[in-house]
Amino acid sequence: MRPGPSAPRVLIVDDHQLFRAGVRSELEGLVDIAGDAATVDDAVREIESIRPDVVLLDVHMPEGGGVEVIRRAAAEGDPPRFLALSVSDAAEDVIAVIRAGARGYVTKSISGPELADAVRRVNEGDAVFSPKLAGFVLDAFAGGPPAPAATADHDAELDQLTPREREVLRHLARGYMYKEIALRLGISAKTVEAHVSAVLRKLQLSNRHELSRWAVERRLVE
Amino acid sequence: MEAVTATRQAPVLRRDTNNRVIAGVCSGLARHIGVDPLIVRVAFVAAASAGGIGVAIYLLAWVFVPAGDAPARPVRLRTGRGTVEIALGVALLALSVLLTFRALGLLFSDVIVWPLVLVAAGAALLWRQTFGGGWGGSAARPDAPAAPAHPLSPRPAEVAPRTPADRAALISRAGLGVALVIAAGFVFLSASGALSAARDVVLSVLVVAVVLGVIFAPVVMRLVRSLTEERAERIRSQERAEMAAHLHDSVLQTLALVQQRADDPRAVTALARRQERELRSWLTRRVDAGPLRLGRALEVAASEVERDHGVVVDVVAVGDADLDARGEALVAAAREAMVNAAKFGAGSPVDVYAETSEDELQVYVRDRGPGFDASALPADRRGVRESIVGRMGRHGGRAAIHSGPGAGTEVELTMPRSVS
Numbered sequence: 001m002r003p004g005p006s007a008p009r010v011l012i013v014d015d016h017q018l019f020r021a022g023v024r025s026e027l028e029g030l031v032d033i034a035g036d037a038a039t040v041d042d043a044v045r046e047i048e049s050i051r052p053d054v055v056l057l058d059v060h061m062p063e064g065g066g067v068e069v070i071r072r073a074a075a076e077g078d079p080p081r082f083l084a085l086s087v088s089d090a091a092e093d094v095i096a097v098i099r100a101g102a103r104g105y106v107t108k109s110i111s112g113p114e115l116a117d118a119v120r121r122v123n124e125g126d127a128v129f130s131p132k133l134a135g136f137v138l139d140a141f142a143g144g145p146p147a148p149a150a151t152a153d154h155d156a157e158l159d160q161l162t163p164r165e166r167e168v169l170r171h172l173a174r175g176y177m178y179k180e181i182a183l184r185l186g187i188s189a190k191t192v193e194a195h196v197s198a199v200l201r202k203l204q205l206s207n208r209h210e211l212s213r214w215a216v217e218r219r220l221v222e
Numbered sequence: 223m224e225a226v227t228a229t230r231q232a233p234v235l236r237r238d239t240n241n242r243v244i245a246g247v248c249s250g251l252a253r254h255i256g257v258d259p260l261i262v263r264v265a266f267v268a269a270a271s272a273g274g275i276g277v278a279i280y281l282l283a284w285v286f287v288p289a290g291d292a293p294a295r296p297v298r299l300r301t302g303r304g305t306v307e308i309a310l311g312v313a314l315l316a317l318s319v320l321l322t323f324r325a326l327g328l329l330f331s332d333v334i335v336w337p338l339v340l341v342a343a344g345a346a347l348l349w350r351q352t353f354g355g356g357w358g359g360s361a362a363r364p365d366a367p368a369a370p371a372h373p374l375s376p377r378p379a380e381v382a383p384r385t386p387a388d389r390a391a392l393i394s395r396a397g398l399g400v401a402l403v404i405a406a407g408f409v410f411l412s413a414s415g416a417l418s419a420a421r422d423v424v425l426s427v428l429v430v431a432v433v434l435g436v437i438f439a440p441v442v443m444r445l446v447r448s449l450t451e452e453r454a455e456r457i458r459s460q461e462r463a464e465m466a467a468h469l470h471d472s473v474l475q476t477l478a479l480v481q482q483r484a485d486d487p488r489a490v491t492a493l494a495r496r497q498e499r500e501l502r503s504w505l506t507r508r509v510d511a512g513p514l515r516l517g518r519a520l521e522v523a524a525s526e527v528e529r530d531h532g533v534v535v536d537v538v539a540v541g542d543a544d545l546d547a548r549g550e551a552l553v554a555a556a557r558e559a560m561v562n563a564a565k566f567g568a569g570s571p572v573d574v575y576a577e578t579s580e581d582e583l584q585v586y587v588r589d590r591g592p593g594f595d596a597s598a599l600p601a602d603r604r605g606v607r608e609s610i611v612g613r614m615g616r617h618g619g620r621a622a623i624h625s626g627p628g629a630g631t632e633v634e635l636t637m638p639r640s641v642s
Contacts, residue, residue: 090506109534131573135538138577142541173538174586174632175573 008123011052011080012036013043013069015061019108023056023085026112031119043069044076052080053123056115057102059086059093070100083122085115089132095140095211099204104128126193127200134172137203140210141166158206161199168195235307237289247283275321279314286310306395308350313343337410344402347395472500492532499525516549516583517542520576523557527572531564534571541578543639551617552583552637558609559587559633566631567591581639588632593625610635 009032014020020036027033034050037043040063047055047069055073057066064071066084073079082102086093094105103122106115107130118128129137141161161169164185171181178196182189203211235254237246248266252259269276286306320335411420476497483489503521514522517539524535543549556574563572567589575586606623610633614621619637 089502131536131538131575135540135575138540170575170577173540174575175536175571175588175590 007032008053008119009034009050010119011043011046011050011055013055013066014058015039023115027116027119030112030116040064040068040072044072047073047080048076054119055080055082056119057082057084057097059084059088059097066097066102067100070097070102074101081122083118083128091136094133094136095203098133098200099211101204103200105133106130107132125197127196129169129172129196131173131175134169137199138166138169138173140208158202159208161202165195165199168192169199172196235287237284237287239289244280245284246289247280247287250287251283275317278317282310282313306347309343309346309399312346313339316342334410337406337413340402340406340409344399344406347399347402468504472504473497488532492529495534496525496529513544515542515544516553516576516578519545519553520556520574520585523553524560524574527557527560527564531561533564533567533569535560535564535574536571537574537576539576543578543583546640548617548619548637548640549583551613552585552619552635555610555613555621555635556585556587559635562606562633563587563589563591563631570630583637583639585635586632588630590630593627593629593631595627
């Protein structure tokens with residue numbers, strides 16, 4: 001089976017050869033695999049030369065890991081979309097890579113078809129949240145708004161979730177798919193996607209204490 | 223952090239520099255006790271003309287009372303303000319007692335009055351610093367953490383400051399206390415004429431100290447540094463040993479089992495999954511974090527269900543809570559729901575979501591199996607009624623089961639939190 005002409009072109013970045021091969025065979029026929037890379041340097045070079053739509057990015061790699069790839073690709077201008085893929089589900093890993101600019105986060109135990117679906121959604125500009133990530137976000141945004149930000153131009157709205165966004169996240173954390181959430185909340189799947197994208201934006205831009213703390217902890221470790 | 227907004231009855235005592243004549247002490251005090259500044263000023267002038275007490279009090283207040291607007295103090299300064307206020311209060315109290323004695327012609331001369339006042343203030347600072355809330359200070363501390371204090375820890379808040387800023391404030395207050403007591407000693411010595419004799423002694427001691435310091439400083443420095451390095455190295459090697467021991471007990475053990483059971487993919491999957499879960503929790507150090515709390519208890523239940531039924535159970539917990547009898551009933555019911563989901567979910571992964579809010583705990587257990595018509599509970603699932611619905615009901619909670627053919631099954635458990 002060949003992927004259709006509209007299938008996203010994917011670059012696989014992971015320092016484990018076995019895992020790259022595994023993902024390749026899982027995704028074969030579902031998306032267009034344009035190449036793979038084993039190091040941060042290789043990844044940046046490949047992104048530059050083959051210009052993939054979506055980069056499947058391992059979080060833990062030598063020399064800075066996925067966060068470093070995103071940072072350097074963004075510095076080159078016109079970066080592709082990143083979907084982080086990791087064995088880790090520690091908050092600091094997830095939050096760090098999302099705040100660096102990834103559009104989603106899934107764990108390596110995800111099945112082939114689910115991963116292909118996640119790649120397609122990221123390619124279309126949606127955000128992909130695993131139940132674990134949804135849980136972290138709810139945790140980080142729990143309670144009232146944080147103390148007013150130090151910078152005057154900071155948008156306070158970024159530091160809080162709307163009740164609807166919270167509801168969507170709770171369903172994600174309970175393991176529901178977008179379509180099921182739409183059905184249960186009586187809204188369209190597009191609206192669910194819009195809510196999740198809004199949450200992603202807040203996750204990246206908010207300066208809530210928990211988020212920056214998690215992001216910083218990761219940097220200290222590496 | 224609602225405690226930040228908790229208000230005191232009177233405005234915090236601050237020097238009011240906006241309405242000041244000299245340093246804003248009078249208008250600040252007036253605002254603190256809620257009277258017209260003029261009254262306070264007149265009182266001070268009267269006290270100043272009566273033997274200079276007013277001047278002394280004014281100067282003390284100038285030194286100890288910070289300037290500024292009363293509200294919105296940073297939280298970490300609260301204890302500091304309490305300490306300084308108490309020191310000031312003790313000094314004034316001592317002063318008034320001694321002055322009363324002097325006015326009555328009893329015992330005390332000026333030689334002893336001022337040193338005693340300074341000693342009282344300094345001692346008050348130091349005692350309060352060392353013994354934390356001994357004087358009711360921390361009981362009134364509005365931002366004390368709401369978390370249950372360990373019954374064995376005597377003084378929760380002030381003894382162990384958590385941030386460097388707290389520690390700096392603590393040290394500077396202790397330093398102020400020491401300085402006050404030393405100053406008292408000097409005042410006493412100079413007033414009683416013993417200072418010049420003392421000076422000779424102090425000078426020679428000082429010279430000897432400097433000489434010794436110059437000679438031994440490099441040696442001491444090197445000793446301290448090598449001790450620090452040695453300690454760091456010891457910690458590192460201890461950590462290595464601990465990690466090696468752990469890997470040996472767990473990962474290597476599992477790998478050996480995997481090799482033995484290589485012909486049984488189900489068993490291998492279960493072994494790998496259990497090891498993964500165990501290693502993860504070891505890496506994030508949740509295992510040794512004291513008593514079992516809700517999130518961890520659900521993880522344990524999930525891992526048991528995974529082991530017994532060979533189905534993946536993922537737990538996501540938002541917030542966490544200590545477990546009382548109700549919490550334990552909730553975990554037991556959730557475990558039962560996981561077992562059901564594993565048995566009847568046709569091998570689909572089971573999602574467990576727990577949320578802790580102020581007044582209740584909620585757990586959702588969901589599978590993506592064939593589901594069933596909830597209105598006609600199949601005979602083989604009757605156990606659900608007793609072990610889940612009944613158990614929740616007995617502890618004041620609720621259980622709801624949502625299912626439909628082809629839509630999977632979700633068990634929703636809600637337990638109100640005990641009022642503590």
